[in-house]
Amino acid sequence: MKKELKIPLIKDGSVIDHITAGNAVKVLHILGIPKGTSAVVSVAMNVNSKMGKKDIVKVENRELDPQEVDKIALIAPKATINIIRDYKVAKKHKVELPDEVIGLLSCSNPTCISNAREPVKSRFKVVCKDPPKIKCYYCEREPEDIADRII
């Protein structure tokens, strides 16, 4: 029996695969999608795979910058990004957290100076890449739930 695809193949664009199940919407939020793009975006959640359930995001006619996509490793450390050209995988990249994440999350400490009205962006040092563990550059607090802190 032919295997049925949950979301259709795309001709050109990007496919983010192996997103931790349930986090696809947050991934889109981190990538600023759909804001600033008119591309067709397909999302599949809780898709069965060999490694359990996962989410998948497909963005048509847009090649995402792998560096940009690395940020999603905060909530989807096993994700991969495939750049598709004419239905074929032209490039494959496994996300990897950068050493520092700026302006993407708010500190979980309400009395951290980064939560005050100061002209600075939040800044977190990555202390462990998988599983992701981060520490606020200012107050040094480690948020327990990273996904909860995404701005």
Added chain:
Amino acid sequence: MSSFLIKMDFKGRDIISIRDFSKKEIDFILDYANKMLIYAKGEKFEPVLRGKVLSSLFFEPSTRTRLSFETAMNRLGGRVIGFADPSGTSQKKGESLADTIRMADSYSDVIVIRHHQEGAARLAAEFADVPVINAGDGAGHHPTQCLLDLFTIRAEKKGIKNKNIVLVGDLKYGRTVHSLAHALALYGAQLTFVSPATLKMPTEVINDCKELGVEPLQTSSLDKAVKEADVLYVTRIQKERFPDPEEYNRVVGSYKINIELLKEAKKDIKIMHPLPRVTEIDPEVDKTPHAIYFKQAFNGVPVRMALLNLVLGGKL
């Protein structure tokens, strides 16, 4: 003494957290503070920081830290500007900390800051070109207190390694004890943490000690811990750090150090306290040779003199 200084360059460096310093660097600062003692006592005067200005920005109340920084600067011939209460500043008009720091940066050669929000000193360092010294940032760090504590233990107990040091009181919110536990573990002290169950040392501090090769003992019984202690480091249960006043009421007065308790202790036990104390140490203890908390407070002067001299490149 000048050749002694050249060995390590601290000029222009920010002092934000004790964790930013290696053991070798801490040793260097403590040795240097030791050389400052005669100047700190006023027995000798060398105005090596003449012409230098310190901005003393205290957004939170302080007695010892502020006064000892001012004394330190004065003893070295420098001048101090600043405030001890932000109500008379533009902060009241809604000015950001960053802007206040920009101003102080342009008026002075070094900034000392105490602030109620964690990370404030780190932020200040981003906006200042001159060195910034953290004099306490909320429940965060207080590195100069940590250095003077180490200086005191080293002087009184002839070293830190393998000494049994008992930290007692509010180990959850107390900013001094987190930095101190790290530094003591760095020196290989034996650590015992005594606190009520709700004010236990945070897990990350315990793990940090373990990573440095020290396995701290945790207990709520002070009676047992005091018997083996070389140093009893007492902290106040700080009302201002409690988000819930009910929690404060439940634990205030949990431990009291008095003559009776000390009968069970080693003869040469030393009692330390970052001060201010409220009820946790009976004033009777002050008269005993165990009480070194006032000496500890004085040690803030040579330690802060050393730091000011080092970050400003003084030639003493």
